[in-house]
Amino acid sequence: MKLALLSLLFILSISPTQSDLGSIELVISETSSDDGVIQLLIFDQKSGWPESLDEAWKIVTIPIKNGVAKKTIRDVPAGNYAVIVFHDHDKNGQIRKNKVGYPLDNFGFSNNPSLLFGIPSFDKCSKKVIAGELTLFEIDLR
Secondary structure (H helix, E strand, O other), rough: OOOHHHHHOOOOHOOHHHHHHEEEEEEEEEEEEEOOOEEEEEOOOOOOOOOOOOOOOOEEEEEEEEEEEEEEEEEEEEEEEEEEEEEEEEOOOOEOOOOOOOOOOOEOOOOOOOOOOOOOOOHHHHHOOOOOOOOEEEEOOO
């Protein structure tokens, strides 16, 4: 019994507390229609950015209403986060690409960086989530 109580206290001491958590507000606009859904991968690290489902911090699906998709994610540990999104017209969870690998579905990255030199880095797309605050990610689809 004593060991179980000590284990529980240890787990509680390393878990994020409410004061260590922030929130993310996601607003995705410029959708071509209300058909389908918006798919997002949220990363809290460079590893796996931008396509590894296994290394994403969170995978989110958001419905589209009047050309905009919105969602608030609460209880987000403080840190840097980057988001990649695409308009999943057929709701299959996969982005359609042409023969050379360019996306056929509209897509976007947090911070709306230039794509002139290819896929933007995690650092270019990341924003800091601060404990106790709401961090806005507004993403325009291309």
